[in-house]
Amino acid sequence: NGMVPNMIFSDEAKYQRDRSVWRSWINPYSPDNVHTSGITQPPMLAEAIVQIGGKLKPSERRSWYKLVWPALLAYHNWLYEDRDPHDEGLVLQIHPWETGLDNTPPWMAELHEHLMPWWIRFMQFSRLERFISLFRRDTRFVPAEQRFENIDVLAMFDIQRRLRRKGYDINKILDHSLFAIEDLTFNSIFLRANEHLRVIAKDIKEPIPDELNKLMKRSVQRFEELWDPYAQEYFSRDFVTHKLLKVSSIASLMPLYSGAISKERAAALVKKLENDHLFGPNYPVPSTPVSSEWFDPVRYWQGPSWVNTNWLIIDGLERYGFKDHAAALRETTLEMVNKGGFYEYFNPLTGEPLGVPDFSWTAALTLDLLHQD
Numbered sequence: 219n220g221m222v223p224n225m226i227f228s229d230e231a232k233y234q235r236d237r238s239v240w241r242s243w244i245n246p247y248s249p250d251n252v253h254t255s256g257i258t259q260p261p262m263l264a265e266a267i268v269q270i271g272g273k274l275k276p277s278e279r280r281s282w283y284k285l286v287w288p289a290l291l292a293y294h295n296w297l298y299e300d301r302d303p304h305d306e307g308l309v310l311q312i313h314p315w316e317t318g319l320d321n322t323p324p325w326m327a328e329l330h331e332h333l334m335p336w337w338i339r340f341m342q343f344s345r346l347e348r349f350i351s352l353f354r355r356d357t358r359f360v361p362a363e364q365r366f367e368n369i370d371v372l373a374m375f376d377i378q379r380r381l382r383r384k385g386y387d388i389n390k391i392l393d394h395s396l397f398a399i400e401d402l403t404f405n406s407i408f409l410r411a412n413e414h415l416r417v418i419a420k421d422i423k424e425p426i427p428d429e430l431n432k433l434m435k436r437s438v439q440r441f442e443e444l445w446d447p448y449a450q451e452y453f454s455r456d457f458v459t460h461k462l463l464k465v466s467s468i469a470s471l472m473p474l475y476s477g478a479i480s481k482e483r484a485a486a487l488v489k490k491l492e493n494d495h496l497f498g499p500n501y502p503v504p505s506t507p508v509s510s511e512w513f514d515p516v517r518y519w520q521g522p523s524w525v526n527t528n529w530l531i532i533d534g535l536e537r538y539g540f541k542d543h544a545a546a547l548r549e550t551t552l553e554m555v556n557k558g559g560f561y562e563y564f565n566p567l568t569g570e571p572l573g574v575p576d577f578s579w580t581a582a583l584t585l586d587l588l589h590q591d
Contacts, residue, residue, distance in 0.1 A: 219247040219292075219296055220289075220292030220294075220295055220296030220297075221258060221293075221296050222261075222293055223255045223258060224255050224258055224316065225240075225254060226252060226254050227253040227254065229253070233253075239382075240254070241256075241382055242254045242255065242256050244382070245387065256378075256381055256382060256386035257312065257313045257381070257386070259315075259316060260316075260403065260404050260407045261297060261404070261408050262407060262411070263290060263293060264290060264294075264410075264411035264412075264414035265411065265414060267283070267414070267418065268414045268417060271283060271418075283418045283422045284424075287419075287422060290415065290418070291426075291430075294411070294412070294430065297408065298430065300388050303392065306436075306440055307433060307436035307438075307439065307440035307441070308400040308405050308437065308440050308443075308444075309404065309405060309408055310399065310400050311398070311400075311404055312377075312388070312391055312398055314326070314374065314377075315374070316404065317403055317469075319403055319467070319468070320518060321366050321517075321518050322403075322467050322468075322505070322506075322519045323465045323467050323506055324399075324402075324453070324454045324465040325399065325401075325454075325463075326370060326520075327465045327512075328397075328456070333373075334369075335376055360574060363516055364516050364517060364518065364572050365517070366518060377396070377397055380394075380396055381396070392457075398456075398458060399454050399455065399456060399463065400444070400454060400455045400456075401454045401469070402453060402455075402470070402472060403468075403469040405441060405476075406469075406472035406475055406476040407472070407475065407476070407530075408437070409437055409441060410476050412434045413477060416434075441478055441479070445483065449466075450486045450489075451466065451470045451486070451487065452470060452473050452479075453466075453469075466506070466510055467507075467510075467512075467519075468504070468505045468519075468527050471487055471490070471503065471531050471534075472527075472531075473487065474487055474538060475531065476534070477537055481538060484534075484540075488535070488543060490507075491547075492543075494508070495507070496508060496509060499566045499567050500550075500567060500568070501550055501565070501566045501569040502523060502547060503523055503528055503531055503547070504522065504523055504566035505519045505521060505523070505524060505527065505563075506519075506520050508566070515565045515568075516565055516570075518573075522565060522566060522573075523563060523566040524564075525579065525584060526579050528547060529551075529586070532547050532551075532590075535547065548587050548590065551584075552587055552588065554569045557569050557571075558570065558571030559571055559575060559576075560584065561574070561575055561577060561580060562574040562577040
């Protein structure tokens with residue numbers, strides 16, 4: 219049906235537990251003989267396709283675009299059909315992992331305030347959650363203080379379990395008012411992906427279906443509903459209530475990458491990047507503002523700087539004409555990697571490397587940033 223899952227599992231015996239936890243086969247649209255997760259991920263596919271296309275000769279590029287066009291079109295159609303059920307123009311997400319920012323504060327704040335099930339609250343109250351550390355695989359190679367807190371791990375598992383119980387069927391999920399948020403990062407990336415879709419279509423002279431074209435235009439218009447004039451920034455939004463989730467995170471800067479906002483609003487976001495107390499410490503860009511109550515310089519998506527999000531912001535700054543800002547962020551990003559190595563993420567205050575070493579997207583994007591320099 220066009221859905222792209224965020225994980226495809228090997229058939230090796232050691233992944234049996236993962237396959238059994240997700241049980242993607244319970245959804246009638248799941249692929250035959252392939253085990254996947256039941257959720258998607260930020261729609262970076264079009265960006266990847268045009269990045270490859272940009273390295274090819276014109277004839278080779280068109281052949282490449284024609285090869286991937288049917289699947290890419292199906293993917294964008296699925297995002298609107300499955301994740302924009304009210305034809306509003308914004309797409310919703312059903313698990314924090316779909317944002318790519320995992321334990322990002324806007325989602326965690328909503329989860330802790332409204333959606334934490336009773337059995338997890340009981341474990342937290344009785345301090346039984348500390349025993350979860352005995353079963354976690356993610357802290358075997360990385361210090362626990364750099365990953366999710368145990369309570370959040372349990373919450374993530376509970377959300378996944380509820381999605382599985384509904385067979386990953388969006389209608390059943392929304393009927394039971396499960397977690398559904400129109401995530402700012404995801405929608406910013408989607409707006410950019412739609413523009414890439416137009417470029418690809420024009421290059422190979424393929425028409426974009428009228429209904430899809432209408433939805434793509436509506437997405438740009440409705441995106442402005444995520445703007446808060448008092449905070450002078452964009453926020454994610456609850457799908458059901460349309461209430462803005464006014465907790466700042468690196469998502470606040472992702473509209474720069476979208477390319478769909480005005481130059482004036484882009485300038486307002488750049489001011490936050492310049493501020494040492496927000497997104498401008500020694501080694502930007504922190505995944506949470508330094509002044510936030512959520513800020514922790516070493517804990518996953520609640521403080522550290524990541525090369526992949528820096529890459530997106532640099533790309534957006536360049537296209538909006540903030541070339542000096544883009545060059546400065548490129549320089550500090552490369553300095554961070556040069557000092558610490560190809561680590562997963564970095565302390566934004568000191569540049570200390572954190573997470574997993576020899577991380578592939580850090581290495582790949584560093585090469586790309588070096589090429590741009």
